[in-house]
Amino acid sequence: MSLIENRAAIGPLHRHVSLRADSQALPTVAGMVQTLRPSEPLHCIRPDVIAAAAQSFTAAFNGDVLYAVKCNPEPAVLRALWEGGIRHFDCASISEVTLVRRLFPGAQIHFMHPVKSRPAIREAWAVHGVRDFVLDSFGELEKINQEISTDSARPGLFVRIALPETGAVINLSKKFGADFETAVALLRAARPLASRLGVAFHAGSQCLDPLAWRDAIALAGEVIRAAGVRVDVLDVGGGFPVAYPDMDPPPLGAFMAEIDAAYDRLDMPGLKLWAEPGRALVAGGGSVVVQVQLRRGNMLYINDGVYGALADAGALKFCFPTRLLRAGHSAGAPDQAFGFFGPSCDSLDVMNGPFILPEDVAEGDWIEIGQLGAYGTCLRTAFNGFDRAALVEVSDRAMMDTAGYEPEPSSLAA
Numbered sequence: 153m154s155l156i157e158n159r160a161a162i163g164p165l166h167r168h169v170s171l172r173a174d175s176q177a178l179p180t181v182a183g184m185v186q187t188l189r190p191s192e193p194l195h196c197i198r199p200d201v202i203a204a205a206a207q208s209f210t211a212a213f214n215g216d217v218l219y220a221v222k223c224n225p226e227p228a229v230l231r232a233l234w235e236g237g238i239r240h241f242d243c244a245s246i247s248e249v250t251l252v253r254r255l256f257p258g259a260q261i262h263f264m265h266p267v268k269s270r271p272a273i274r275e276a277w278a279v280h281g282v283r284d285f286v287l288d289s290f291g292e293l294e295k296i297n298q299e300i301s302t303d304s305a306r307p308g309l310f311v312r313i314a315l316p317e318t319g320a321v322i323n324l325s326k327k328f329g330a331d332f333e334t335a336v337a338l339l340r341a342a343r344p345l346a347s348r349l350g351v352a353f354h355a356g357s358q359c360l361d362p363l364a365w366r367d368a369i370a371l372a373g374e375v376i377r378a379a380g381v382r383v384d385v386l387d388v389g390g391g392f393p394v395a396y397p398d399m400d401p402p403p404l405g406a407f408m409a410e411i412d413a414a415y416d417r418l419d420m421p422g423l424k425l426w427a428e429p430g431r432a433l434v435a436g437g438g439s440v441v442v443q444v445q446l447r448r449g450n451m452l453y454i455n456d457g458v459y460g461a462l463a464d465a466g467a468l469k470f471c472f473p474t475r476l477l478r479a480g481h482s483a484g485a486p487d488q489a490f491g492f493f494g495p496s497c498d499s500l501d502v503m504n505g506p507f508i509l510p511e512d513v514a515e516g517d518w519i520e521i522g523q524l525g526a527y528g529t530c531l532r533t534a535f536n537g538f539d540r541a542a543l544v545e546v547s548d549r550a551m552m553d554t555a556g557y558e559p560e561p562s563s564l565a566a
């Protein structure tokens with residue numbers, strides 16, 4: 153007899169503070185470090201920063217804003233987004249769908265992964281009330297149609313189109329998206345099956361160029377005209393960038409201005425706009441406090457790395473803002489550039505940064521690494537047994553300027 157168990161790959165984040173009555177009651181990062189003296193990574197969520205970013209984005213965008221759950225599915229993050237006015241969620245797996253439905257019975261959930269398993273389609277539709285599905289192939293259209301065909305209601309169907317190079321740090325059009333001819337054919341085939349029909353694209357993550365949206369919206373318009381069918385929604389995807397120490401993207405308003413102008417040029421009255429931001433809503437609202445375990449020259453061996461919350465600091469070479477948190481007072485040593493080694497035995501577990509810290513940083517010091525609310529916590533693994541971490545909600549401001557929020561002074565001693 154065999155027994156198949158579902159088992160989580162990583163230990164759950166141990167929570168120190170999960171709910172609060174008002175933000176004043178939340179501790180600060182420095183205060184938590186002093187109290188806990190954490191020897192394992194401490195994930196810090198800033199609910200007020202996340203809620204403010206959500207408010208700014210929804211105020212600036214002329215349509216519905218779907219949060220891309222994969223970017224950070226922590227319940228504390230989702231609750232902060234809800235508080236900031238987010239009511240739509242872009243999910244890509246049945247686990248994400250289930251999580252959002254459990255937290256928010258009234259949420260509108262959209263299944264925006266172009267390749268889904270049949271059981272996931274069935275369960276999303278029948279159990280969780282998901283009505284919108286994205287696709288970029290005839291195979292997927294057939295799957296969706298078959299798995300929900302027992303029902304009299306019709307799904308919303310969204311055709312994802314591929315884009316040429318956009319100037320994004322992470323391009324997604326190599327993996328997903330229909331080419332022009334296929335998209336036209338899909339729109340025509342989907343129209344009679346759909347309660348509402350949409351065109352979707354994704355400019356790529358951390359896309360620094362507002363003109364990418366101008367060009368993508370123009371392309372979507374050409375596809376729609378060529379198809380000659382009524383399209384109800386244009387989903388301009390995610391990819392809206394945030395600042396990192398080595399990247400200074402144009403303000404959100406520049407992206408919105410290009411989107412609005414491109415939309416007007418389409419001249420398709422009645423076409424609704426959707427967006428699916430992930431990073432832009434949550435990056436500034438998360439950080440991780442790590443501890444220095446050894447210093448060797450300008451390299452610091454720390455207790456988190458590319459198999460933990462710092463995946464993007466490895467192969468993708470992202471820089472993140474850092475500040476020293478030390479028990480007692482820092483003498484105000486001048487800053488210098490450091491690199492990090494993660495805790496695993498793997499030589500790929502290296503992050504060259506540069507990460508700017510006082511030159512006297514030493515074993516036992518804590519370092520807060522910021523702008524990690526997006527694609528940080530959610531990417532950690534249990535590799536090599538480094539699976540422990542704790543989570544706390546804090547009242548600190550963002551470590552870099554985030555939509556709707558002033559940044560905090562860049563260095564501080566606990």
Ligand SMILES: *Cc1c(COP(=O)(O)O)cnc(C)c1O
Binds near residue numbers: 357
């Ligand atoms: C990842 C993803 C997003 C969010 O992208 P960001 O770059 O974090 O804004 C939105 N939509 C889809 C379909 C995605 O896969």
